[in-house]
Amino acid sequence: MSKQPTPLSPTTHLIHPKRDVPTGFRSLAPGTERASTVLFENIDKWVNRSGADESIYTYGTSGTPTTRDLQNRIAEWEGGFATVLFPSGLAAVAYAFLPFVAPGDHVLVPGNVYDPVRGLANGLLKQMNVTVAQYDPLIGAGISALMKPNTKLVWVETPGSITMEVSDLPAIAKAAHAGGALVAIDNTYSAGWYLRAFELGADISVHALTKYPAGHSDLVMGSITAKDEATWRRVKDMALQTGQCCAPDDIYLVLRGLPTMPMRMRHAEKVALDIANWIKARPEVKLVLHPALPDCAGHDTWKRDFTGSTGVFSFVLHDQYKADAAARFIEALELFGIGASWGGIGSLALTYNLTKTRANWPHQGALIRLGIGLEEPSDLIADLTNGFAAL
Numbered sequence: 001m002s003k004q005p006t007p008l009s010p011t012t013h014l015i016h017p018k019r020d021v022p023t024g025f026r027s028l029a030p031g032t033e034r035a036s037t038v039l040f041e042n043i044d045k046w047v048n049r050s051g052a053d054e055s056i057y058t059y060g061t062s063g064t065p066t067t068r069d070l071q072n073r074i075a076e077w078e079g080g081f082a083t084v085l086f087p088s089g090l091a092a093v094a095y096a097f098l099p100f101v102a103p104g105d106h107v108l109v110p111g112n113v114y115d116p117v118r119g120l121a122n123g124l125l126k127q128m129n130v131t132v133a134q135y136d137p138l139i140g141a142g143i144s145a146l147m148k149p150n151t152k153l154v155w156v157e158t159p160g161s162i163t164m165e166v167s168d169l170p171a172i173a174k175a176a177h178a179g180g181a182l183v184a185i186d187n188t189y190s191a192g193w194y195l196r197a198f199e200l201g202a203d204i205s206v207h208a209l210t211k212y213p214a215g216h217s218d219l220v221m222g223s224i225t226a227k228d229e230a231t232w233r234r235v236k237d238m239a240l241q242t243g244q245c246c247a248p249d250d251i252y253l254v255l256r257g258l259p260t261m262p263m264r265m266r267h268a269e270k271v272a273l274d275i276a277n278w279i280k281a282r283p284e285v286k287l288v289l290h291p292a293l294p295d296c297a298g299h300d301t302w303k304r305d306f307t308g309s310t311g312v313f314s315f316v317l318h319d320q321y322k323a324d325a326a327a328r329f330i331e332a333l334e335l336f337g338i339g340a341s342w343g344g345i346g347s348l349a350l351t352y353n354l355t356k357t358r359a360n361w362p363h364q365g366a367l368i369r370l371g372i373g374l375e376e377p378s379d380l381i382a383d384l385t386n387g388f389a390a391l
């Protein structure tokens with residue numbers, strides 16, 4: 001800027017303002033660094049730049065200090081090598097597969113997987129000639145029988161985000177590693193806060209930061225954290241090749257959400273458990289699918305591997321209550337919104353027709369999933385009471 005002729009025209013001055021460096025300014029809140037262009041000190045630094053070098057800044061797509069701040073915080077709390085951010089949780093899911101598979105490969109996903117993963121399997125992965133086979137989420141060490149010489153990745157989602165089965169991650173990881181495959185986990189349920197994915201054998205941990213980390217139902221974002229540098233490098237390279245990045249303003253909102261995440265999660269855990277137990281006692285309810293309750297498949301694994309539960313759980317109505325009854329229940333609720341996601345401020349309720357997507361789903365009654373928000377628990381119970389009355 002000092003090389004510019006002076007005085008500058010007002011237009012140029014708008015672009016090159018005299019900036020005061022805020023010496024002596026310290027805040028509890030992080031700044032928000034936005035950039036497409038990143039300026040270099042000299043041509044030598046420009047010529048020798050590399051977008052893959054995270055010790056420097058090169059362009060908006062390879063991140064600003066705001067990006068690095070969030071990446072570092074996630075890698076730190078997960079105990080991984082490093083993290084890459086993606087513009088949605090689903091994008092992060094896709095990029096946990098794509099760098100590690102080639103035509104002719106085979107991957108394994110659980111039968112209770114987050115539904116859009118099925119879309120990825122039947123769409124892009126199929127088009128790439130990658131075969132996706134399903135396994136029973138409760139299979140544990142038995143997964144070794146499904147491993148093939150070309151199995152490159154075993155996907156784990158625990159608990160499954162609708163039916164809540166808890167998988168034996170250490171047993172699955174041991175068998176997958178013995179067969180030469182990587183293990184990637186969708187760790188969104190626990191936000192990595194209640195499940196130490198890397199200590200239990202995962203190589204890759206994926207989050208929809210959309211849920212508890214962001215925490216306020218106002219953005220979508222995802223992350224991939226890798227256990228080691230080689231795995232991280234493959235994800236990072238593909239993210240750079242395809243221009244995957246997030247807006248610093250959205251990243252700031254996640255950074256803003258993080259300090260309250262543990263508190264919000266503890267609150268959600270307590271309220272959701274109280275509500276789950278209250279629902280369990282209702283005569284209309286056949287069973288409650290909540291990992292911290294003994295009815296839930298894999299409950300003992302949850303007790304062994306998790307340090308807490310969160311605000312999302314499901315329940316199954318008695319056989320006579322079908323989809324129309326579930327619709328009456330949900331539409332009678334005023335505080336529970338009808339919409340996807342969870343981990344945000346407001347409570348949500350949805351019903352899923354599992355007979356379409358799950359082989360051998362054993363229940364005739366409708367399933368309802370709740371995401372408990374931050375409302376006063378007694379108001380939520382009163383709302384749910386109206387839902388049961390509408391049955």
Ligand SMILES: Cc1ncc(COP(=O)(O)O)c(C=O)c1O
Pocket residue numbers: 088089090091093114157161186188189207208209210220221222340341342
């Ligand atoms: C378990 C799980 N994984 C991933 C995602 C995808 O996250 P996003 O909504 O940010 O794409 C979701 C979203 O509901 C989810 O429930």
